[in-house]
Structure formats: structure tokens, C-alpha cells
Amino acid sequence: MKNVVVLCGGRSAEHEISLLSAASVLNQLDRTKYRIAVIGIERDGSLYVPELLRQRLGLEDVEDLTFPEGDHLACILARLKPVTDIVFPVLHGPYGEDGTIQGLFEIIDVAYVGAGVCASALGMDKIQSKRLLLAAGLPVLPFATVNRSQWGSQPELLSEIESRLDYPMFVKPSNLGSSVGINKSKNREDLQEHVSVAFHYDDFVIVEQGIxxxxxxxxxxxxxxxxxxxxxxxxxxxxxxxxxxxxxxxxxxxxxxxxxxxxxxxxxxxxxxxxxxxxxxxxxxxxxxxxxxxxxxxxxxxxxxxxxxxxxxxxxxxxxxxxxxxxxxxxxxxxxxxxxxxxxxxxxxxx
Ligand SMILES: Nc1ncnc2c1ncn2[C@@H]1O[C@H](COP(=O)(O)OP(=O)(O)O)[C@@H](O)[C@H]1O
Ligand SMILES: [Mg+2]
Known part of the structure; x- marks a missing residue:
């Protein structure tokens, strides 16, 4: 028997999809091989109380799961470490998929499912991952990047982007996912607005050739x-x-x-x-x-x-x-x- 700790919910826009994913994982993990504990993270980063989590996962009649309680995820994971074989983060987006929680697993020194810290962070970072793929000679669409201080201080930026890319362009916060803050710009007015929108979500924005x-x-x-x-x-x-x-x-x-x-x-x-x-x-x-x-x-x-x-x-x-x-x-x-x-x-x- 292996002890698996499933993490779900989380602080991203994909909270609900994470709960749905976790419910499937919990239904399909073989109970003859695994003893399972479930920890749910609320949208604000606090932890679900067990009754509510069961309800949200639609698992009210499942008896053999445990729902560890505590005041902070890091404390619970550290406390559970001696009886944990592996953590399965069924989390999406920032704080789940971006290397931050993977860093916590590394600090606690517990095994976990999925990519490590650096690869997770790169997976979420559209600018840095595209730069690496490009350097490896792999096909990524032409793109331009903008950081917040350039946006505030360089009025020629839009013309520069227009000289390199054609409309339509896709404007995205570099680190987010689930299409939040992403817009398709069909002209300069759109581009101006969409870059501003993307800066609500991140300090770095990528503008890509739309196809x-x-x-x-x-x-x-x-x-x-x-x-x-x-x-x-x-x-x-x-x-x-x-x-x-x-x-x-x-x-x-x-x-x-x-x-x-x-x-x-x-x-x-x-x-x-x-x-x-x-x-x-x-x-x-x-x-x-x-x-x-x-x-x-x-x-x-x-x-x-x-x-x-x-x-x-x-x-x-x-x-x-x-x-x-x-x-x-x-x-x-x-x-x-x-x-x-x-x-x-x-x-x-x-x-
Ligand atoms: N350069 C592009 N050209 C055409 N469509 C795009 C382009 N970039 C993104 N899209 C559309 O926007 C969606 C979301 O963009 P994506 O980069 O996958 O962000 P997310 O990480 O939020 O999923 C894509 O699934 C696609 O439909
Ligand atoms: Mg996508």
C-alpha cells in the first residue's frame, strides 16, 4: 500500500476544474494499492474544512478517504511527511502548476507527481519557454515582449510591435493560463487596450502573431x-x-x-x-x-x-x-x- 496525498482546488481561475479533475482522480485511484488523503485549497489559499470539501468533490458517501486538517498547507504536509509516499497536485495555474508548490515539496523532501520546479515554472511562463524553444530551433510563432516600465515610458512601442507583427495579434499575460487576460487584437486601438488589460494580470506581456x-x-x-x-x-x-x-x-x-x-x-x-x-x-x-x-x-x-x-x-x-x-x-x-x-x-x- 502506498500513501498518496491528493491536493486540489487552489488559488487560480481553474479552481473548479481542479475539483472536477480531483474527483475523477479520486474515483479512479486503485484503493487496493493506495491509501488516500485529500487536501483542498480554497481560492484565498486557506484550506477547505473536510465536510465542505467532500461536498464540493461530490464524494459524500466515500468512507475511505481522510481529510487532514491544520492551519497551513506547509504544516500539514510536513506533519504528514513520515506517512506520505507521494503528493499528487491536481492543481492548475499559478501556485499549483508554476513551480511554487513544487518548491514546497522539495523543501519538505516529499515525492510528487509531475514536473519539477524549473520545468513547472517554465511551463507557465510563455515568454521564457518560447525563448528556449526558439533557441532550440523549434517552431514558435513570432512574438514581441513588453514589460511594465517599457509600457509606461516608450510611446514608440506600439509602432515597433506593428513593424514586426501583423494584425491580428494575440496579447497575453506571460504567466497565467486558462485564457484569462488573453485577447485578440485586430487593430492598434485593440492592441493598446489589450496590452493594458494584460498588465492587470502580470508584469510581463507577450504579443504574438495571430494565425x-x-x-x-x-x-x-x-x-x-x-x-x-x-x-x-x-x-x-x-x-x-x-x-x-x-x-x-x-x-x-x-x-x-x-x-x-x-x-x-x-x-x-x-x-x-x-x-x-x-x-x-x-x-x-x-x-x-x-x-x-x-x-x-x-x-x-x-x-x-x-x-x-x-x-x-x-x-x-x-x-x-x-x-x-x-x-x-x-x-x-x-x-x-x-x-x-x-x-x-x-x-x-x-x-
Ligand atoms: N498566436 C495565436 N494565434 C491564434 N490563436 C491563438 C494564438 N495564441 C493563442 N490563441 C488562442 O487563444 C487560446 C489561449 O491561448 P494560450 O496561449 O493557449 O493561453 P492559456 O495558457 O491561457 O491556455 C488558444 O487556445 C488559441 O485558441
Ligand atoms: Mg492554452
Whole structure:
């Protein structure tokens, strides 16, 4: 029996989707192999009281879960450490997927599922990850970056961006996710407004060349020798895969496998693996692509290091379609997390 601590909820806009993902994970973890404790993080960073968390997860009649209580997540995790084999963060966005909580796991020295500190942080940082992918010769759309002080002091900035990129452009806070603060700018007036909006969410903003794109995604799993699923396609319910399309309408459709030629499918799978290697991802990632509808070129959009995990989410669905059932996927993620922790134990930090 392994003791698994599942973390869910969290301080990001994807709080609700995290609870849905966690409910699926809790339903599918094999109880003959795992003893499970669940910790829910409220939107303000405090912890759920057990009764409310059970209710929010729709698990009222599940008896065999424990809900540790305490005043701070760090204290609970430290207290549970002697009886924890691994932590499974089913959290999305800032404070869950961006390396911060992974840093806490490292400090406590407990094994965890998914990417390490640096890869998690890169996975959330659109500017830094794109710079690295570009340096590795991988295809990312042309982009410009703006920081807050430049925005306040350089009136020529918009013209400079316009000289490098054509409308439409996509304006995004560098570190966020779930499409919050992202807008499509069709002219200078939009651009001016959308950059200001993005600065509500982050100190760094990325402006990208917008294209008319299909959205293709592939799932990657592993540490040193990752493997990749077949690719799927998202058909967003709105003009692009916005926050509304993701979480409000929920009528976007998934096509699995994505309707692609064999050559295109291989190209995507290869690019997904190369992205994983360049960013030193571990555990899992869903790598998202934009495929130009006119030229059929593929552009790497971003990795998601803790992708949605409901039973209808792309990441587990792609594995299922590639021959790996959901409970087996969970087993593998846990063993990858344990393996990484073991391996790192043997690294020396002394001369
Ligand atoms: N350069 C682009 N060209 C066309 N569509 C884009 C571009 N960048 C983003 N989008 C659209 O916006 C959505 C959200 O952008 P993305 O970079 O994936 O942010 P997030 O991390 O919030 O998911 C994408 O799924 C896609 O629909
Ligand atoms: Mg995205």
C-alpha cells in the first residue's frame, strides 16, 4: 500500500476544474494499492474544512478517504511527511502548476507527481519557454515582449510591435493560463487596450502573431524516456479557445484522433517530445499546438504540466485512445514521481 496525498482546488481561475479533475482522480485511484488523503485549497489559499470539501468533490458517501486538517498547507504536509509516499497536485495555474508548490515539496523532501520546479515554472511562463524553444530551433510563432516600465515610458512601442507583427495579434499575460487576460487584437486601438488589460494580470506581456489556427494537442508521459500519445483536436465553441469557451459554454468538442495525415501526426508527436526534452519536463505534460489552416504549418503553443484530468479531459482521453487506461495512467504517474525522487536522492550536493 502506498500513501498518496491528493491536493486540489487552489488559488487560480481553474479552481473548479481542479475539483472536477480531483474527483475523477479520486474515483479512479486503485484503493487496493493506495491509501488516500485529500487536501483542498480554497481560492484565498486557506484550506477547505473536510465536510465542505467532500461536498464540493461530490464524494459524500466515500468512507475511505481522510481529510487532514491544520492551519497551513506547509504544516500539514510536513506533519504528514513520515506517512506520505507521494503528493499528487491536481492543481492548475499559478501556485499549483508554476513551480511554487513544487518548491514546497522539495523543501519538505516529499515525492510528487509531475514536473519539477524549473520545468513547472517554465511551463507557465510563455515568454521564457518560447525563448528556449526558439533557441532550440523549434517552431514558435513570432512574438514581441513588453514589460511594465517599457509600457509606461516608450510611446514608440506600439509602432515597433506593428513593424514586426501583423494584425491580428494575440496579447497575453506571460504567466497565467486558462485564457484569462488573453485577447485578440485586430487593430492598434485593440492592441493598446489589450496590452493594458494584460498588465492587470502580470508584469510581463507577450504579443504574438495571430494565425487562423486549428488547435492540436498531444499527451507526453515519462521522465528520462518519455513517450507520446496520438494527437487530438479541440474545436472551440467561440472565435478562439477563450476562457468562456473553456469554462462557460463548455461546448467545445474534442476530436480523437485529430484528423491529420500520418506525416502530420508524426510531426506533432515528434515536436511534442522535443518540447518536453528542451523544457526538461518530467512526469507528464500536454503539449498544445496551433496548426495554420492555410499553410498546414505547426507552431508549438505551450506545454501544460498539470493538464485537466477529468474523465473527458484531453490528456487522459488521448492516453486511453493510445492504449493506456485512466487507472493505469495514474499508476504510472505515481511511479514516475517516486522514481524521480529516488533518483534525485542519490545526487550529491557536496564536493
Ligand atoms: N498566436 C495565436 N494565434 C491564434 N490563436 C491563438 C494564438 N495564441 C493563442 N490563441 C488562442 O487563444 C487560446 C489561449 O491561448 P494560450 O496561449 O493557449 O493561453 P492559456 O495558457 O491561457 O491556455 C488558444 O487556445 C488559441 O485558441
Ligand atoms: Mg492554452
Amino acid at each position: 487562423d489556427a486549428r488547435e492540436i494537442e498531444a499527451s507526453v508521459l515519462g521522465n528520462e524516456t518519455p513517450r507520446v500519445s496520438i494527437a487530438g483536436e479541440i474545436i472551440p465553441s467561440r472565435e478562439f479557445y477563450s476562457y468562456e469557451a473553456k469554462y462557460v459554454d463548455q461546448s467545445s468538442r474534442l476530436l480523437i484522433p485529430a484528423p491529420l495525415t500520418d506525416t502530420e501526426m508524426e510531426r506533432i508527436r515528434d515536436l511534442a517530445l522535443r518540447t518536453y526534452e528542451v523544457l526538461q519536463l518530467e512526469g507528464m505534460a500536454r503539449v498544445d499546438f496551433l496548426m495554420d489552416r492555410h499553410t498546414s504549418e505547426f507552431w508549438i503553443n505551450e506545454p501544460n504540466t498539470i493538464p485537466g484530468f477529468t474523465q473527458i479531459s484531453m490528456y487522459p482521453k488521448l492516453w486511453e485512445a493510445s492504449g493506456l487506461a485512466y487507472p493505469d495512467l495514474l499508476d504510472e504517474l505515481i511511479s514516475l514521481g517516486l522514481g524521480r525522487h529516488q533518483r534525485r536522492r542519490h545526487l550529491s550536493s557536496r564536493r
